[in-house]
Amino acid sequence: MRPRRLVLTAVAVAALAVTATACGPENSDPAPAASGPATTAAAPAPAAPAATTAPASAPAGAPTTAPATGKPSASAPAQAAGTCATKDVVLTAKAESQAGGYILITVKAKPGVTCTLAARRPVIAFGSGGIEAAKAEQAAAQPIRLSGSEAAYAGVMTKTTKDNQAIQFSDVIVGVNDPDPDPVSLPIGPTNVDKPIVTNWHSKPAEAVPVH
Numbered sequence: 001m002r003p004r005r006l007v008l009t010a011v012a013v014a015a016l017a018v019t020a021t022a023c024g025p026e027n028s029d030p031a032p033a034a035s036g037p038a039t040t041a042a043a044p045a046p047a048a049p050a051a052t053t054a055p056a057s058a059p060a061g062a063p064t065t066a067p068a069t070g071k072p073s074a075s076a077p078a079q080a081a082g083t084c085a086t087k088d089v090v091l092t093a094k095a096e097s098q099a100g101g102y103i104l105i106t107v108k109a110k111p112g113v114t115c116t117l118a119a120r121r122p123v124i125a126f127g128s129g130g131i132e133a134a135k136a137e138q139a140a141a142q143p144i145r146l147s148g149s150e151a152a153y154a155g156v157m158t159k160t161t162k163d164n165q166a167i168q169f170s171d172v173i174v175g176v177n178d179p180d181p182d183p184v185s186l187p188i189g190p191t192n193v194d195k196p197i198v199t200n201w202h203s204k205p206a207e208a209v210p211v212h
Contacts, residue, residue, distance in 0.1 A: 085176060086176045086177070093188050099211060101157075103188055105153065106153055116144065116145050117143060117144040117176065117201050118176075119140065120141050123178045126169045153207070154199050156196060156197070157198075158193045158194075167192070170188065172191075
């Protein structure tokens with residue numbers, strides 16, 4: 001009987017060992033499962049920098065676009081002034097007593113116009129017969145730029161002869177170019193005319209006094 005009890009005891013011990021081995025893995029399963037959520041929670045962290053990348057590119061583009069559609073380039077060349085035509089300017093005539101008396105012609109550009117007077121004298125004529133004034137000086141004329149309040153001047157001596165022969169006119173015809181398609185007639189009052197002369201255009205009225 002004793003040997004049989006030993007055998008039963010040995011079987012019982014072996015059964016307990018098997019039971020303990022089977023229960024061991026069930027108790028250890030929760031530990032690996034607990035680490036699963038930790039890995040899932042850490043995943044969104046790398047996505048955070050991606051949200052800051054898109055806004056960064058928008059401000060970078062804005063400054064480079066604005067100058068392209070804003071002010072024009074300061075280095076753009078200014079438009080050159082064209083040659084003055086009579087229709088581009090305002091002409092006036094005024095009697096002066098200096099040098100025995102002469103007519104001072106003044107020319108200014110119309111508002112908003114910038115032009116250059118050609119290096120020449122104005123075309124001066126009297127009456128329908130076209131008594132034209134000859135040049136009063138041998139010096140070469142210089143081009144004069146007109147804009148805003150800038151003006152140019154020319155002097156007309158209406159009579160250069162010593163005798164009493166003369167024709168009286170009340171207007172003088174002035175043209176900027178020769179020939180001029182748009183000459184203007186300016187009132188000067190009753191004036192004796194005989195072999196008139198005219199100076200070049202000058203930038204100062206004192207330089208436009210005709211001398212014969």
